[in-house]
Amino acid sequence: MDISKRLQTVAALASYPVVADIGTDHGYVPIYLHKIGKLKKAFACDVRKGPLEKARENILMHQAQEIIETRLGSGLTTLQPGEVDTAIIAGMGGMLMIRILEDSPAVVSSLKELILAPQHDVDQVRRYLHSIGLIIETELMIKEDGKYYTIMRCIHGEEKYHREIDYLYGKRLLLVKDPLLKELLIAEEGKYLLLEEKLQKSDTESAKERLTQLKEGLALVREALACW
Template sequence: MHLSKRLKALANMVTDGNRLADIGTDHGYIPIYLCQTGKIPSALAMDIGKGPLQQAQTHIAEHGLSEQIKTRLSDGMAALQFGEADTILIAGMGGGLVMKILSEGAEKLTGKEELILQPQSEIALVREFLRVRNFQILNEDMILEDGKYYPMMKVSQQKAAEQTKILPQEVADAFGPVLLQKRHPVLKEWLERELRTTNSVIEQLSAQPDHERIRNRMQQVNCKKTLILEALKNYGTESVQSDD
């Protein structure tokens, strides 16, 4: 089973030997890959849509993995039994939906599972959501594929080693505490791109007639720029080009 760069990075985050529940499995590619390579013994491929689930069943059967990978129609984690999985994967959906699935499925968790999350939006809100519920971010990665950036994280409610607080909480939530700690090169590339875009927006707003709406927008953009510059300081002064 050949995986895209994004799916391969997600698969690499799964701990060897764990039982996987793939929420929103779509084609079932990650469970197939992980069972095929022997990294995990079994998996549940779950989806709210009958069509995607039927596609997953077909792919699983084609790879001779119907005994190892079971499919289940499920709205989020609704059909998951307590303690049934060691790793829960929720990827490729909006941040709001990720938080909804975690909130509604909280009673399904023993507190020992690892969650591998790849929200497509509202990533800062997802990190804040996890933090206030005592989840620890164990690892993060960020992938650039086909011109799109994909941050992803592994989290758990189990006590993790204390992470060095190198930046303000707002910056860590916005860009990822582990990505920043690693000085992840893809994050740096994304931050520099965002800084260029933000500077361009500021330049355009500065040329507009003075108006309360413009002032409010300028304040928002300058706040975003401040966070980006704070994050880029982590990479060294040579990375910080504010274009003031």
């Protein structure tokens, strides 16, 4: 089955055979897990009827209807506590992910693992995970179609980061000196420097305030780059 590198990476992190794919869209992740023999039971969940109908068609086409069940509804509310071991949430923003987790604390508590691939606000997701007693056990970065994606496997436990850069950029990515993260940081540094040059030409109060904020951000990027 031909699915994106991002979704393959997400699927590869699943360790248990009973899975819920939240925001399943066309059902690609559970179908792929079934195809590679990693699935005993799956729930393909989506809040939108159209994509869920397409997921049903794809499930039938791949003869996986006995293994993969579709459910219409918002986030993890389609599940009962203890019904699945693994929940996968990918393809949406970080703040929406946080709201999904907030809405179903009993289901989150019952999971053995949580696989997340937030498209932005990743630092907020990391902070929230720590606040509800989850450890970011694995963190990976991939690049696809010119975009960078962070993918996390989370399990229950106590963990806190002590540096701001660990929440902003990912402690485990910094520890392993991830080459894609370095590439992203160098690009960020370049953007900061260009903007700094423009702001220095302005004498307005708003420009001065923005310049102060920019320098703080640039300092954090450079602190992160110093890990290499």
